[in-house]
Amino acid sequence: MIELQDATKKVGNVINIKPTNLTLQTGHFNVLLGATGSGKTSLIKMMAGLDPITSGKILMDGQDVTRLNTQKRQISLVHQFFVNYPHMTVFDNIASPLRVAGMARSEIEGRVEEAAGLLQLRPMLHRRPHELSGGQQQRTALARAIAKESRAVFLDEPLANLDYKLREELREQLPDLFAGRGAVVVYATSEPEEALLLGGYTALMEDGNVTQFGPTADIYRNPENIAAARVFSDPPINVARISITGAQARLAGGVGWTVSNMVDGEYTIAVRPHRVTPIRTSDLDVELTGRVIVTELSGSESSAHFQHGNEAWVSLAAGVHAYQVGEDYSFYMNPAHCRYFGQDGKRVA
Incomplete structure (x- = not known):
């Protein structure tokens, strides 16, 4: 569980994230939904420990991690860009955080094999990123997050740079990939349709503020304000x-x-x-x-x-x-x- 207690982020005189109280649970996707500039990435960076918060607290499983660095929070982060080490094979890319943690070789091999199997990467384990398609590169990043078995996984618009067919394919697989792994999964997107397809819970974001949070289907049916009502409608409501x-x-x-x-x-x-x-x-x-x-x-x-x-x-x-x-x-x-x-x-x- 991740809990934000009056968490804020201020840069100079500009408030990027307004006082936010939010509880994100395991067992389902937690979607941050909002337009570009609404604060999704800022909120993820705060929870991941990449950006310090200005005030408030962040708790993980009841532990105050507000001042802990990213490594000590035991998190994984997958960006919309294909972030892999170009000089390493797919196997080594997936295994890299496990080696940093000093894990035994046999356990590393087992976790990499399992993650590669889930993401259909076993035939590519000896290739390097430049030999992979965009979809395969993003699968490698997802496999690394799964193999690490983090307490929290942050997916910051991970499908944005993939073509339509690949986006649909991975979007369907994502809930199953992380099901039962005990991690809090946070997924940022600007696409309402994506939030509906992923299900789970959604936090609507606008101008650095969470305007509504709850089961995604409930927000669709019972928006608390006009801004929320406009979100899930194409053509416009x-x-x-x-x-x-x-x-x-x-x-x-x-x-x-x-x-x-x-x-x-x-x-x-x-x-x-x-x-x-x-x-x-x-x-x-x-x-x-x-x-x-x-x-x-x-x-x-x-x-x-x-x-x-x-x-x-x-x-x-x-x-x-x-x-x-x-x-x-x-x-x-x-x-x-x-x-x-x-x-x-x-x-x-």
Whole structure:
């Protein structure tokens, strides 16, 4: 377990990481999800001991490691770049931290063989990094992390420099590779789809701050703020202003529906594009009439960007729908799929 207690990082007058309280457990992936510059790498460097923290504490398995160097924290770090020793064979690259630790030769050989087998590297053990593909080089770095049997493994966008096919292949294998090894696995990514595929728990990061943390699927279904709601949505989630008066919610375009347990006032709703469809699916659906601005066909899905009132909306529906740009169409939304946010951006329902 890794526990951050009011941990902060400040460089000069700039706060890179705001006071952060976070507990990361073994048994699943812990994903740090955020755009470039959100603080993911800074947080990893703090936990790994590569950067000193400005204030607060970092605990590993209950031990205060705030002032310990990287070696004493017993961690492994895999970057997005292929970090291997160019003059060493694959075997020696994997074995390097074990030799530094003074491990017996027989144990080193056993661990290297096991890790190489998991990463499909046994035929390459006598090659050097320049004789490997990018995917094989990154597998070597992952094998080194597995063989080391660290208390924590930090994967800082490890698949970013691989081609699409290799990314998909390794992404599917990663949870199984680290399952049951007793290490806290922390995976940084800027891709929401990657976080969903890896499962586990996700910490959403924005401007050096963890805005929400919990099971990845729960964050997708129940975002605590509008920023979190926007993360897991491609095409972008629909966001619109509404007013509520006497249990009646109403969009600026005039469409309304009944709500319960909501105080009168101004709110923002968010609803995912696949919940806005060109076909009525429920008696509770409300009709949104709008002029199509952009339409896209992916083969199995059709999307339409349309204007309703003064708001831009997106519909994503299965099948082929022959929208014509500039024409008006009816779309349908079930209000039960809406999430409601107050004027401060925090979810209220």
